[in-house]
Amino acid sequence: MDTTRKSLPVLVALVLCLGSARAPAAPPSAAPAGAPARPTVFPPLPAPVADPAAEARIRALIAAIEDKPSGLIVNNSGRIDAPPANQPYNPDGSRNENFRVTPNPSSGQAALLQNPEQRRSQALAELIRIGRPAVPFLCMALMMEAYEHRPLYAQALGEIKDPRAVPHLLKYFEDGKMKVSLAATVARSGDAAMAKKLEDEGRLMMTDATAALAKITGRNFGPDLGKWRQWWEENKAKVGPTPPVVLYQVGSAGASGPGARPMTPTPPPPTPAPPTPAAP
Numbered sequence: 001m002d003t004t005r006k007s008l009p010v011l012v013a014l015v016l017c018l019g020s021a022r023a024p025a026a027p028p029s030a031a032p033a034g035a036p037a038r039p040t041v042f043p044p045l046p047a048p049v050a051d052p053a054a055e056a057r058i059r060a061l062i063a064a065i066e067d068k069p070s071g072l073i074v075n076n077s078g079r080i081d082a083p084p085a086n087q088p089y090n091p092d093g094s095r096n097e098n099f100r101v102t103p104n105p106s107s108g109q110a111a112l113l114q115n116p117e118q119r120r121s122q123a124l125a126e127l128i129r130i131g132r133p134a135v136p137f138l139c140m141a142l143m144m145e146a147y148e149h150r151p152l153y154a155q156a157l158g159e160i161k162d163p164r165a166v167p168h169l170l171k172y173f174e175d176g177k178m179k180v181s182l183a184a185t186v187a188r189s190g191d192a193a194m195a196k197k198l199e200d201e202g203r204l205m206m207t208d209a210t211a212a213l214a215k216i217t218g219r220n221f222g223p224d225l226g227k228w229r230q231w232w233e234e235n236k237a238k239v240g241p242t243p244p245v246v247l248y249q250v251g252s253a254g255a256s257g258p259g260a261r262p263m264t265p266t267p268p269p270p271t272p273a274p275p276t277p278a279a280p
Contacts, residue, residue: 051133058130058137064123065149068116124152128159135160136243139168143246151208158212164242166216166232169209171245173225176205 088099127134135157142153142165154172157165179202187195206223213228214220217235221227236242 054130054133055137058127058134061123061127061134062137062141062153065120065152066147120149120152124156127156131160132162135162135165139165139243139245142168142172151204154205154208154212158215161216163216163235163239166213166236166239167242167245169212169216170225170228170232173206173209173213173228176202176209177225178202179205 086099087096090096127138138153138157138160141147142150142157144150147153150172154169157169179198181202183195183197183199183202186198210220210222217231219231221231
């Protein structure tokens with residue numbers, strides 16, 4: 001009897017130990033409402049690979065978005081209007097202004113040239129499929145004031161979701177905000193049409209930049225540029241090197257078409273050496 005009483009606490013303790021070992025771990029408690037969001041973790045960026053063919057293709061796609069088709073489209077299967085009297089040149093060698101060629105509508109290339117929206121859509125889709133290798137060139141194109149289709153580049157950067165594009169989108173956002181401010185100044189000067197044009201362009205830039213930033217970051221700070229900048233300052237160390245945010249220009253030194261390299265400052269002319277004094 002005494003032996004049974006002494007062994008009973010030992011058995012109870014053993015059962016409790018076994019039960020605690022088999023019990024599943026308690027789920028982590030949910031974060032309280034209003035708690036700060038968990039830090040953003042970006043996937044590692046691929047190592048840069050020098051691929052001249054890929055670079056040429058990316059530049060060609062940006063050019064396809066920006067180029068405007070000429071009024072006269074000639075292809076091998078086109079039909080000359082009113083032959084044979086209607087010729088490209090007059091007998092005296094001057095150009096015949098009445099000469100026209102009707103493209104063959106069954107030609108896919110001619111149809112694409114005549115439909116710029118379809119051409120831009122296809123080029124944009126291919127840039128998005130190329131993905132991260134296209135990001136530096138899209139960032140350059142986004143900074144080009146001369147480019148008419150910068151909203152498309154903002155859209156592509158948002159779809160690719162590469163965080164290296166964030167500082168460029170912030171600059172694009174800032175430029176849009178400055179346009180809205182400029183519109184108010186122009187309105188006070190009495191040019192209502194120009195003021196509306198500037199305000200519409202600026203608000204579109206801000207909207208496009210916000211949409212792309214939200215896709216890349218998973219956050220939504222709306223039109224609050226300060227919060228977007230704060231997010232970048234808190235996360236840029238995780239992203240790594242980004243393309244420089246500088247203005248770009250078509251035809252700049254070392255450039256080769258749309259999406260070209262940044263302008264390089266022209267070095268000052270060398271200072272001429274002082275004349276050597278004549279020997280006595």
